[in-house]
Amino acid sequence: MATDGPVVSHAEAVMGTVVSFAVVPGGQSGQAAARAIEAACAALHRADATFSTWDPQSPVSRLRRGAAALRELPVEVAEVLDLCEEARKASGGWFDPWAIPGGVDPTGLVKGWAVEQALAVLREAGIEAAMVNGGGDIAVFGAAVPGQGWRVGIRHPWRAGALACILEVQAAVATSGSYERGAHLLNPFTGQPASRAASATITGPSLAMADALATALAAGGDEVLGIVAGLDGYAGYLIRADGSEADTGGIPFVS
Amino acid sequence: MKRAPLFVLAGTIAGFAGVLSFHTGPVTPAALAVPASHAGDGAHSGRRATAAPARHRAARTGGVRSAVGATEQFGYGQLAVKVTASGNRITNVTVPAIQTAEPYSQQLASQVIPTLRSEVLSGQNARISGVSGATYTSQAYAMSLQAALDQLHIK
Numbered sequence: 189m190a191t192d193g194p195v196v197s198h199a200e201a202v203m204g205t206v207v208s209f210a211v212v213p214g215g216q217s218g219q220a221a222a223r224a225i226e227a228a229c230a231a232l233h234r235a236d237a238t239f240s241t242w243d244p245q246s247p248v249s250r251l252r253r254g255a256a257a258l259r260e261l262p263v264e265v266a267e268v269l270d271l272c273e274e275a276r277k278a279s280g281g282w283f284d285p286w287a288i289p290g291g292v293d294p295t296g297l298v299k300g301w302a303v304e305q306a307l308a309v310l311r312e313a314g315i316e317a318a319m320v321n322g323g324g325d326i327a328v329f330g331a332a333v334p335g336q337g338w339r340v341g342i343r344h345p346w347r348a349g350a351l352a353c354i355l356e357v358q359a360a361v362a363t364s365g366s367y368e369r370g371a372h373l374l375n376p377f378t379g380q381p382a383s384r385a386a387s388a389t390i391t392g393p394s395l396a397m398a399d400a401l402a403t404a405l406a407a408g409g410d411e412v413l414g415i416v417a418g419l420d421g422y423a424g425y426l427i428r429a430d431g432s433e434a435d436t437g438g439i440p441f442v443s
Numbered sequence: 444m445k446r447a448p449l450f451v452l453a454g455t456i457a458g459f460a461g462v463l464s465f466h467t468g469p470v471t472p473a474a475l476a477v478p479a480s481h482a483g484d485g486a487h488s489g490r491r492a493t494a495a496p497a498r499h500r501a502a503r504t505g506g507v508r509s510a511v512g513a514t515e516q517f518g519y520g521q522l523a524v525k526v527t528a529s530g531n532r533i534t535n536v537t538v539p540a541i542q543t544a545e546p547y548s549q550q551l552a553s554q555v556i557p558t559l560r561s562e563v564l565s566g567q568n569a570r571i572s573g574v575s576g577a578t579y580t581s582q583a584y585a586m587s588l589q590a591a592l593d594q595l596h597i598k
Binding site: 199201206208210319321324325326332338339340341342343345351355361362363364365387389 | 515516572573574575576
């Protein structure tokens with residue numbers, strides 16, 4: 189951790205990845221912090237159960253195959269789809285869960301959304317500062333050490349283990365790319381696999397939106413960088429396939 | 444912009460809703476690299492992503508000590524990290540145990556792991572809390588590493 193003070197850490201296997209916590213309890217006891225983390229993990233598992241596209245009985249799977257109407261499903265489903273629509277508009281259509289074959293798929297936004305829910309649980313429990321890292325989608329509040337925000341490395345797209353840069357994050361950062369697990373991005377306008385970026389990073393106030401915009405930026409490259417530049421509170425940082433870089437300004441680079 | 448190749452910690456870009464189950468055979472250990480960073484007190488709670496918190500007692504040989512971190516799962520397998528230190532300085536990091544669900548994941552891990560080594564050993568003062576856009580493998584690696592560092596009381 190970026191501090192010598194007491195930081196409570198925890199890692200939870202959920203949503204097909206590992207979600208890690210770094211919690212500065214502040215005035216809370218270690219035991220209270222542990223309970224808060226447990227409640228935050230419960231929120232993550234609820235989100236997984238609701239939005240898993242792997243589980244055919246999950247609410248979102250039933251919605252996708254037309255086996256249930258939106259009003260019959262948990263209210264979070266409609267909430268997430270509203271956010272998806274907001275992100276679709278904000279990204280100029282480059283993030284489009286409705287363009288995915290097999291029915292609407294909010295996966296590109298859900299992990300960020302779920303991590304935000306978990307962070308909110310910690311905040312409401314009176315925790316002083318915390319970072320929740322959902323497999324690289326990171327949401328934070330408070331100061332990791334007095335006067336310093338949370339420092340987050342951005343993985344270098346092809347130098348394994350190396351960082352492209354370090355950011356001091358105030359609220360949320362998400363990075364998308366086509367490294368480790370191969371191409372997983374679609375161009376929503378053509379339906380074809382697309383990647384115009386080796387690495388696409390978004391910072392901003394909401395991790396759900398940052399997650400969706402990072403997906404859009406990875407698929408659309410410079411064109412989407414221009415769109416992100418016009419969004420209030422959000423910033424984008426792009427590493428192109430040839431290794432050249434561009435950003436919108438407003439990215440909190442430390443080094 | 445200055446580029447600082449520090450170390451590792453990490454996450455993933457891949458999808459939601461994966462499967463955390465493995466059937467595996469042990470795989471040849473690979474030499475590894477370590478971040479440094481991390482001074483947390485290691486107080487873990489609730490459900491851990493850990494198969495078994497293998498709390499090996501830190502072995503002492505004069506000033507040289509070593510410890511094996513807990514076995515940590517990543518989306519496609521599990522691994523444990525061993526740290527050797529002289530005083531408070533990390534002198535080596537290896538992966539004595541890694542298992543993966545299929546050969547492709549083993550191949551990925553074997554690409555990711557060795558690169559970390561020199562960067563970690565040369566970046567012991569790196570101070571960062573997380574990595575965006577990183578990998579399953581390095582996430583598990585970082586967690587096991589932290590457990591080993593906790594045993595050695597290296598901050």
